[in-house]
Amino acid sequence: GENVEQHPSTLSVQEGDSAVIKCTYSDSASNYFPWYKQELGKGPQLIIDIRSNVGEKKDQRIAVTLNKTAKHFSLHITETQPEDSAVYFCAASTGGFKTIFGAGTRLFVKA
Amino acid sequence: GAVVSQHPSWVICKSGTSVKIECRSLDFQATTMFWYRQFPKQSLMLMATSNEGSKATYEQGVEKDKFLINHASLTLSTLTVTSAHPEDSSFYICSATPAGETQYFGPGTRLLVL
Numbered sequence: 001g002e003n004v005e006q007h008p009s010t011l012s013v014q015e016g017d018s019a020v021i022k023c024t025y026s027d028s029a030s031n032y033f034p035w036y037k038q039e040l041g042k043g044p045q046l047i048i049d050i051r052s053n054v055g056e057k058k059d060q061r062i063a064v065t066l067n068k069t070a071k072h073f074s075l076h077i078t079e080t081q082p083e084d085s086a087v088y089f090c091a092a093s094t095g096g097f098k099t100i101f102g103a104g105t106r107l108f109v110k111a
Numbered sequence: 112g113a114v115v116s117q118h119p120s121w122v123i124c125k126s127g128t129s130v131k132i133e134c135r136s137l138d139f140q141a142t143t144m145f146w147y148r149q150f151p152k153q154s155l156m157l158m159a160t161s162n163e164g165s166k167a168t169y170e171q172g173v174e175k176d177k178f179l180i181n182h183a184s185l186t187l188s189t190l191t192v193t194s195a196h197p198e199d200s201s202f203y204i205c206s207a208t209p210a211g212e213t214q215y216f217g218p219g220t221r222l223l224v225l
Contacts, residue, residue: 032211034212034213034214041113041219041221042217042219043206043216043217044216045216046113046156046214046215049213089154093212094169099212099214101154102157103153104154106152
């Protein structure tokens with residue numbers, strides 16, 4: 001079955017620096033890749049997603065890139081702010097409502 | 112848009128009692144809803160998938176008689192933890208999808224069984 005690996009598990013950056021989180025997936029049939037941000041005690045929030053027919057997508061300070069050949073996708077956050085501190089989950093879906101989540105990355109942005 | 116609510120946000124109950132958690136899609140109709148369980152500092156563990164008007168599909172290892180799921184309408188799904196025990200204490204999160212793959216999550220329900 002599908003497996004999604006996410007790295008790093010913990011990431012600490014200085015405010016204003018960039019943060020990059022990487023994920024790899026195993027099922028080449030995966031065609032939808034959402035990213036979620038989860039703050040302490042809350043449910044995950046969708047922050048950006050990308051489909052397999054697109055290589056890159058950007059929304060203000062966040063961007064996601066997808067390399068279908070290598071089966072990996074990454075989340076890039078630029079100009080990080082303390083409020084970006086949270087747990088980020090990547091996920092992969094083959095379109096049949098089966099979404100596999102990565103283990104999560106705990107991001108700390110130091111002021 | 113795409114707002115999902117959960118009620119209650121937290122609940123404390125005695126061992127042996129049953130607890131019902133509601134999940135509602137507020138501004139869209141959800142053909143499919145999902146229930147997850149999350150342990151501290153861990154990822155989301157899918158418990159079951161429910162489609163409106165049909166029986167839920169449970170993941171391997173999840174007791175369907177323990178975790179009863181009802182998806183009676185396109186905007187409401189409920190999870191009932193029957194005869195709860197301390198090991199059922201966890202953070203339960205639902206999600207809903209209007210169409211396609213995008214899941215929108217509720218704020219979660221923290222259950223503590225004493």
